[in-house]
Structure formats: structure tokens, C-alpha cells
Amino acid sequence: MAEAPNSHPGTNIFHPGSTPADAIYHLSHLVLSVTALIFAVVATLLIYVIAKYRDKGTGDRREPAQVYGSTQIELAWTVLPVLIVVILFLATARVIHGIQDAVRPPAAMEVTAIGHQFWWEFRYPALGIVTANELHVPVSDPANPTPTFLKLLSADTDHSFWIPELAGKTDLIPNRINEMWIDPHQTGPYLGQCAQYCGTQHAKMLLRVYVDTPEEFQQWVTLQKRPANVDEGVGEGRRVFETTACVNCHAIAGTAAIGTFGPDLTHLMSRETIASGAAENTEAQLKLWIENPDAIKPGSLMPAMKLNSRDSDALVAYLRTLH
């Protein structure tokens, strides 16, 4: 069975919650022990030499014995490091192979992640779902794994997908398809962010992965597959949305809005954050984001919409119904 929920969402690489991160964690133990040992030996030698052979200021002007080298000693400190390198390499190659050449089980889920300046688009081709910034995946029972395989693409510049507690990072590069996989063992939220400089707002291209129980995940899928909520009470806001520049970049399923430059808003309210994690998804933040995105994320590609306050309120009210 899956383990208890991940109670402390963090970004510590030494707190692995998925097989790839775990394999790296164990490899790091070996690497850290070997390097610590080398450090201890060489640093001790160095300190010993400094302490022992300092000029004691006895006024003895004679030069010490002039030694030019020793073939045996040179050979020893060549061969030993070679052996260490061979051991480290073999251990590393095993982990590289284990992670990169892992066989994809039939139960694996596929997600396509597309990097944009400065947000994440997630597509579930088998489920017909499109969402943004917050990736939902089912928890994977180690005994009966249901990993998620990510296909990584970029719409513009280089980006890098990094959730430290789930896996190492893999870049999203234009004109190239990269792959990575995760099989989270604990439910709960996992944090990360873009790890390859991608332009002005690289810093606020934050990333969240929600690991759900199979039931929660199924519920989420059912919700996401529904068409957008239609609430006659916010028809005014919907009119504003559909008749201004919003539709150039954003899509809401079932409306005239089919833009793809910005996040799909069909189920905007199912997400906890907006602006790729830069702000909480509250009414006030949503209004601020529409009126003055630079206040939250200076340099983001979302323009200030310059609506009058009536339209602006109506628009926010409409967006707040998109569950």
C-alpha cells in the first residue's frame, strides 16, 4: 500500500518520495562517503604538513633536504585514485541505466508537459485533459506501480522540470522531445520550479505536483473532463471575457475562447494558485492579476487588461465560477 501522506511539502533532495529521487539519494550516499573520506585523508595530511614542517624560527639558515620526487609514491597516488574512479563510475552507471532505461509498465500514465514563458501546460492525451501549473498524478504503490511518464516539450525557450523530492530535473527544449518519469509513494503536494533560465520571470515559474489517492485522482479526472461551468448569474462577466483580448491567449472549453498562449481556464477554480504559483487563487489576487500583472510577476507576458471596474468585477465573478 502507499505510505502516509507527505506532510511537509518541501524541495529537499535528501527527502525522496519517488523511485528516481530515491535511487539518486542512495547513490549520493556512496558519493558523499567516498568524497568525505578523500577529504579527511588529504586535509589531515595537509594540516599535518603545515604544523610539522613550518619554519620554527630557530635562526637555522640551512636549507632542508632537497628531495626531487619518488616514482613509487607517484605510482601509489595514481593507482589508488584510478581504482576509486572505477568504483564510483560503475555505481553511477548502474543508477543511470536504472532510471533512464526503466521499462514502462502498462499501467503507466502519460502526461505531456509543455514549458512556456513563464508557466507550465499539462496535457493528458489519454484522458483528454488540458490544465496548467498544477500537475495531478495518482500515487504509486511500490508493490503495484502506477508511474507517470512525462513527455517534455517547450513552446519557446529552454525550461527544466524539477520537483526535487520526486526526481532529478530534465530540460524542456524547443524542437526536442525529452522524457522522465515519477512514481510518488506518498500522497500530498510536492513543490518545485523551473530550473533552466528561461527569461525575465524564470524565478516565478513555480511548479506543483499533487499526488492523489486513486479515488481522489479519479474524481479530479471526472471534474476536469466536464465542460466549463455555465452560470447564468455571471453572463456579464462571460461576455467581457469573450469580447476582449482574453480569448487571444486563453481557452475555456465550450466557449469562443480557444487561445493557446496562456493557461487553459476551463477549470481555473480547481487550482490553488494563479500566475504559475506566484499568487494564491483568491478573488483579490485574481482581480490584481487581471488589472496589473506586474504587481505579482513583473515581466510576465500577461498584459494589464485595462478594464473599467464594472467589467473587471464581472470578469472576476465569472472566472470564480469556473470550477
Place this chain on the structure above:
Amino acid sequence: MSSDAISIGAADLRGRPIVEVLHDWVVTVDHKRLGILYILYSLVFLVVGGIEATIMRIQLIRPHNDLVSPQVFNRMFTMHGTTMIFLVAMPILFGFANYLVPLMIGARDMAFPRLNAWSFWITAFGGLLLNFSFIGGSGLYGAGSAPDAGWFAYAPLTSRAFAPGHASDYWAVALLVSGFGSVGTAINIITTVLCMRCPGMKLSRMPLLAWLNFVMSGMVLIAITPLTAAQVMLLVDRYLGGHFFDTQAGGSATLWMHFFWIFGHPEVYILVIPAFAFVSEIIPVFSRKPIFGYPVMVGATVCIAFISLSVWAHHMFTIGMNSYANSFFTITTMAVGVPTGIKIFNWIGTMWGGKIQFKTPMLFCIAFLFQFLIAGLTGIMLSAAPFNWQLSNSYFVVAHFHYVIVGAILFALFGAFYYWFPKMSGKMYSEVLGKWHFWLFVIGFHLTFDFMHIPGLLGMPRRIYTYEPGRGWESWNLICTIGVFFQGIATVIFLANLIWSYFAGPEAGNDPWDAWTLEWSVSSPPPDFNFATIPSVASRRPLWDLKHPEDPDSVYE
């Protein structure tokens, strides 16, 4: 070995009009003056790059700080990196090589003095061009000023679509022309070493400093070529409608990465090998022993040079290479550790059984040994591809390469400054100020760069102008920033020491360290054309032979 040279003093410049003196410096083809010009030029940019770093560190002192905008922060890290590598580290090391190589091999100048002057001035032009972008980079678009694509300028951030204005053009052209200067100097050093050695100075008797700069120059010829090619391709993309790196028209982002890093990794060794060279001269003199295992030191350097040409893609472990490529670059990268380890052991072997004098240059070399050891070990961690998938592009990497560039290269450089300052200026520096500089810099360096590893392990990526609270990064970033001020004060003391000592320091004499290589046989500063009569040598330590006729090295080599 002739002692005639010792009696010739430097030309007396006092009492001449300032314009005439400046004119002399501008038209000079003297290797010593060009060396000093290189060094002064780099010191100016060291301060500029340091200010850029300080701005970044203050911005990161706490989460959601708003000292600078993201646009300014991105320019700062781009300009800091580009400045420190291309306008500080390379020219300052070329400066020392220029000054010292002819003196140490008993030559009167470099092989091509006018090429030497041209190399300096074209490099200087490149530096000015890059920094002119702060005011000239916006071009007709009014977009941006200095480049902001990072010092490795990954495509497609440099393409027209993502970099309107001329910032990227300034960046590309500046690196292109300073690359011409680097190639010119490299050709000059290689030719000088091969053709200008004094009688008796076989390659096997050449001081390690000359040897290591010789190897470094060979690497420059190999590594600058792909960089130049990449800049030309980038300019073709930007001006002639090419699509090498223009991903929106089917170009390749990874092509740029390969071109850049096949330059970029050897570049690290181009910078660190001259640092090895300083340490290999300073440690023996202050341990009062010859270098341990001279032939092995030369061999290890050549070995590093060759291996370093096959490791570049370890900067690209996260781009999705297949498992065989990742394994290959893991083993080659780890293999660099072997010759590098041999060097560290040989330096310790040199100190073993010696009589170590803790003068300022030696203190910097000892700190170099500790810090280079740690830099090497974090390098081993980064070489393990899976571990690298976590660490790459995080603050751990930033800490690692600053350990190399500051902890090793800059420390060795400071050691070199104090060691050769008496020779270059004729004056002795202040040992008290030197030690203040050393200890404050050590404290500042360790506060900043030791603690910088930790946020990397906690998932903090590099190149972010701000960060979220609550991820455990705050206190580490605060400590890193505090360390910067120690380094800043130490640098001010260093510059003050140089200036004060130049004007008011005691006379240094020809040979203040009781050293063994040829530069110490001539006056301080050395006369025009260095040697009145070309010396001839019989061993690696000609001045040892002169001072100890009863027990000369020439008997043992």
C-alpha cells in the same frame, strides 16, 4: 649564468611630462608593460564584476526582496559571469604570463611584441564594447540594455524573437573580438616558449609556470575556435536570417549548448592551469624545497588538458542525452580527478620535509590547496550524472564553480600578486595589510560559498531574482550575503596595499624571497629587455645553482 644583468637599473621615468609617460604606455610593445596593462585592466573589471555580484547578493538577502527588478537582476548575473570570465580571469592570467614567461625562460621579450600589443588592445576593446551595451544595447527597439541571457547565453534566448535590441549583438561581438586577443596571446606564448628559451634551458628544465602556460595556450587555440564559430553563427542568425539556433524556424537549441560547452569546459582549465602554475612556483620557494615530481606535474597537466576536451557535456546532463552518452561523460569527468589529485599530492609532497614560511603568498597558496580540494570533491559529486540531475542549475553548482574560480583561481592569483609585486614594482608590500586581506577574504569566502551549497541541496535553482519563503533557504542566503561584505573589505585592503606599497613601500631588492628562477636575477623592476647578457642555465633552478655551488641541482637532474 651571468651576474652582469643584476647591475642594470630600470629607466628613470620621473620628471617627464605625464602625457609622454602615458603615450609610452599606449604605444608600448614591451611584454612587461603589456603584462601590467592586462593586470590593471582586469583589476578594474574585477571591481565592476564584484559590484554586480554584490547587487545580486543584496537582492537575495531575503525572500521577495525588491531592490532590483527581474530585468536588472538578469542583466547583473549575465554581466557578472561574462565579465569575470572574459574580462577578469583570462586577461589577468594572460597578464601574468606575459610578464613572467619571458623573464623565467631568459628571453628579452615575447616572440611577437607587436602581436602582443594588438592582442591586449583588441581584448580591451572587447571589454569596453560589452560594457558599452549598458547604454548602447537598447538599439532601435528601446528594448533592454545590457545582455540578459546568462553568460552561456542558451539559444533561443539570444534569437531575434527573445532578444530584441542589440544586447546580444554586443555580447557576441565583444566575445568574438576578445577571442581574437586570446588567440593572439596564445600563439605568442607558444612561440615564445618553443623558440626563445635561453641556452641550456631544455623543455625539461623550464620552470613549471612556463610549462603550464604553454599547455594553457595550446588549449586556448583549441577551445576559442568553437566559441568563435558559435558567435559567428549567432550573428548570421541575427543579421543574415540564418537558422542555426533559431528554434522557431527549426534551429537547434542543443547545437548552441554543444558549441558553447566544448569551449566552456576547457575554459575552466584554461583558467585553472595558470593558477596551478603560480602555486607550483610559490609553494617550493616558501617550503625551501624543489617541486616534488616535476616530470609528473608536467605530465599531469598535459593529461588534464587532453581529458578536459572530452568532458563538455557534463554541463548538459539534464538535456536528455541517452544513458550511454551520460555514462561516457561521467567517466571522462571523473577521470580528470586522477591527474588533478596527483597535483595536489605533489604540492603536499613539496611541503613535506620543508621549512614552510607563512608569508602572504604562501598563505594564499595553502588556502588554495584546501579550497581546490573541496572544489574537486564537489566536482566529483557533480560528475555522477544522476546526482547531477538534482544538483545541476542549483545553487550547489554556483557554490561549486565559485569554489574553483574564487577559492582556487582567485586565491592563487592573490598569492601571485604578493609574490611578484616586489619584482614588478620594485617595492615591498605591507605584510600586515597582506595578512588582513588574507584572513578577511578567507572568512568572507567561506561565509559566502560554503553556505551556498546548502540552498542548492534544498532545491534552490540559480538565476532566480527572488524566491519563495518557507523552503528553508532564507538563513543560508542571508549568511552568503554577509560574506560578500567581508570579501569587499578585503579587496579594498588589497588594492590599498598595492597602491600604498607602490608609492611608499620599502625597496624590495632583486631577490626578496631567496628564490631560484631567472626573474629574480635581474633588478626590480626588471630593466628594458630584461637581460643585458642572455643567461645560460644548467638546471631547473639556476639561482639555486648560483647560490649553492657546492650542491647544484644540475648534478641530480
